Amino acid sequence: MNKFEAVLLIxxxxxxxxxxxxxxxxxxxxSSNNGELISNENWGLRDLSYKISNFKKSFYNFFQLExxxxxxxxxxxxLTQNDHVLRHLFIKVSTHQELPTKxxxxxx
Amino acid sequence: xxxxxxxxxxxxxxxxxxxxxxRKRFCPFSQINSPAIxxxxxxxxxRYISEKGKMIPxxxxxxxRIKQKxxxxxxxxARFLALLSYTKKFY
Numbered sequence: 001m002n003k004f005e006a007v008l009l010i011x012x013x014x015x016x017x018x019x020x021x022x023x024x025x026x027x028x029x030x031s032s033n034n035g036e037l038i039s040n041e042n043w044g045l046r047d048l049s050y051k052i053s054n055f056k057k058s059f060y061n062f063f064q065l066e067x068x069x070x071x072x073x074x075x076x077x078x079l080t081q082n083d084h085v086l087r088h089l090f091i092k093v094s095t096h097q098e099l100p101t102k103x104x105x106x107x108x
Numbered sequence: 109x110x111x112x113x114x115x116x117x118x119x120x121x122x123x124x125x126x127x128x129x130x131r132k133r134f135c136p137f138s139q140i141n142s143p144a145i146x147x148x149x150x151x152x153x154x155r156y157i158s159e160k161g162k163m164i165p166x167x168x169x170x171x172x173r174i175k176q177k178x179x180x181x182x183x184x185x186a187r188f189l190a191l192l193s194y195t196k197k198f199y
Contacts, residue, residue: 007189049193058190089189091147102149 009086010059035067137175147185
């Protein structure tokens with residue numbers, strides 16, 4: 001078991017109900033692969049600094065996980081096939097950070 | 109050679125006062141209270157990026173070799189998540 005961080009960018013045109021479903025689906029995939037979700041943070045709707053598939057904004061979601069590294073490939077496969085997820089990023093970390101995270105736009 | 113010899117003859121007190129004295133350079137990330145490098149902290153990363161969005165080389169910012177490598181990966185991750193831009197051309 002290793003510690004990981006994940007960030008998902010989700011389509012801004014979706015309704016709130018579908019957005020909750022997408023996040024719950026992601027949590028189910030982790031639990032089905034013997035992983036543990038430690039914390040979940042919603043950064044909300046933020047401006048992109050460049051266009052991604054003609055969208056100027058997107059929903060950001062941040063996760064802290066504990067999973068075996070081999071099983072991440074299975075989760076990545078589901079995310080790439082999903083049309084609502086614009087981008088995803090997994091990063092291995094030695095220790096988890098304290099929440100809330102520092103972001104630039106929060107001060108404004 | 110002449111010039112070097114002249115420099116050595118200065119006293120230490122004189123050196124401190126002089127305006128052209130070389131200040132001691134240090135790495136901003138390897139001090140005791142220095143901030144941790146993180147791809148989410150875009151306010152810290154923008155200090156080490158030029159106006160056009162390029163990374164500034166370590167010979168100008170005096171960052172240590174290992175920390176520069178961490179910083180470059182952090183900038184590249186922030187660019188991938190569209191927190192920073194690859195080129196600062198606004199649409």
